[in-house]
Amino acid sequence: MTGLQKFFTNILPAAWAKDMEAESRQWMVRCTCGYEQSVWELGGIRWKAKGNPKQLRRCPQCGQQTWHTITRKTNL
Ligand SMILES: [Zn+2]
Numbered sequence: 001m002t003g004l005q006k007f008f009t010n011i012l013p014a015a016w017a018k019d020m021e022a023e024s025r026q027w028m029v030r031c032t033c034g035y036e037q038s039v040w041e042l043g044g045i046r047w048k049a050k051g052n053p054k055q056l057r058r059c060p061q062c063g064q065q066t067w068h069t070i071t072r073k074t075n076l
Pocket residue numbers: 031032033034035059060061062063064066
């Protein structure tokens with residue numbers, strides 16, 4: 001866990017912290033090459049959020065700086 005994640009996990013009630021982590025794991029950051037990682041794995045938090053934002057970042061798979069799309073993956 002990153003400092004940011006620890007901080008929120010500590011200040012939030014346990015149930016909320018669990019919910020926050022579960023939701024952050026559903027948000028996937030995807031490169032144009034197809035590589036994807038969850039927001040949580042990347043050390044971030046995305047909780048109670050809507051929309052599909054884009055983020056400019058370097059992809060560990062293709063090594064390119066590309067616009068990654070952030071989409072929520074639900075287990076349906
Ligand atoms: Zn890539």
